[in-house]
Amino acid sequence: MKKEQALAARLHPRLRDWFFASFPGFTHAQLLCVPAVLNRESILLTSPTGSGKTLAGFLGVFDSVLRELESNGLKPGVRCIYISPLRALAYDIEKNLRGPITGMGLENELRIHLRTGDTPASERTKFRNKPSHFLVTTPESLAILLAQQSYAQHLAHTKFVIVDELHSFAGNKRGADLSISLERLQMLRGQSNLCRVGLSATAAPLDLLAQFLVGKNRHCRVAEARIEKEQIVDVFSPIRRDPYPPSGYTGVRLYAELSQLIRSRQSVIVFTNVRVCASSCRNWRTRSKFITLRWIAVCDLRSKIV
Incomplete structure (x- = not known):
């Protein structure tokens, strides 16, 4: 509780009000990551999916932008670059960033630019003439931006x-290109420190990944967050004292009982012992109208989820 209060006191009032109006409190990942970002300290955060690690990286950024906006006014130029391995993930982050920006009433002050290979020429020209404060991109697009003086000056x-x-970048060519781009960004910054935040759900070994993030002879804090979720497991079995109907087992009764379970839950995984049953169950769920709004996976015990 003391850590939460101390962290809340450090946040800009506008950011703090939005956060507690949207969330009940800080997650463990946020308690570990946000103070480091507020101190402009590079950090590698490993945390399970659903622990709020993406927001943990952006909270400190929002605080910095708000204080700059409050003191001297926010001039055009990129303040934060978010790098995603996938274009689809970049699209999601771009949409999710607009939530807190709108919630804090900053939609007229803060701009976001999504830069991938699919970005229209009109949007690229707009960014070159009036750069946004948040750049959401991929390693390949970032390398192209850094190679052009008209864009590099904004970075x-x-x-x-x-x-x-x-x-996903460690140990491959994309990671090598990313390391070069990060060093070029540091050169553009000169003596000013570039705060690097690495996020991962399955990072190992942590010390090598931290060195990959910041380079040699640079300090990087390593934080490993935990998440505790309540798990409720119910086991449903079709076996009864008299499991087979007089006319033979057709599975009709089983499908009817499964339909009741599926109606009452958001996500369902159905395991069968042979592939033909998995295919039959999958065909049945396709014909059932009430399943269209449910996430269902059907698989036999020896195959992948389909």
């Missing part, structure tokens, strides 16, 4: 870089 104001799914 010289970057204070924060958030690399999501950091483990």
Whole structure:
């Protein structure tokens, strides 16, 4: 509780009001990551999915932007670069960023630019003439931006870089290109420190990934968050004292009972012992109208979920 109160006191009032109006409190990942970002300290955060680690990286960024806006006014130029391994993930983050920006009433002050290979030429020109404060991109698009002087000059104001799914870049060519781009960003910054935030749900070994994120002879804090979720497991079995109807087992009764379970739950995984039963169950769920709004996976015990 003391850590939560201390962290809340450090946040900008506008950011603090929005956060507690939207969430009940800080997660363990946020308690570990946000103080480091507020101190402009690079950090590698590993945390399970659903622990709020993406917001943990952005809370400190929002605080910095709000204080700059309050003191001297926010001039055009990128303040934070979010790097995603997938374009689809970049699209999601771009949409999710608009939530807190709108919630804090900053939609007229803060701009977001999504830059991938699919970005229209009109949006690229708009960013070149009037750069946004948040850049959401991929390693390949970032390398192209840094190679062009008209774009690179806007990136010289970057204070924060958030690399999501950091483990997916380690040990491959995309990771090598990303490391070069991060060093070029640091050169544009000059003596000013570039705060690097690495996020991953399956990071290992942590010390090597931290070195990959910041480079040699640079300090990087490593934080491993935990998440505690209540798990409720119910086991349903079709076996009865008289499991087979007089005319033979057709599965009709089983499907009827499964339909009641599926209606009452958001996500369902159905396991069968042979592949033909999995295919039969999958065909049945396709014909059932009430399943269209449910996530259902059907598989036999020897195959992948389909």
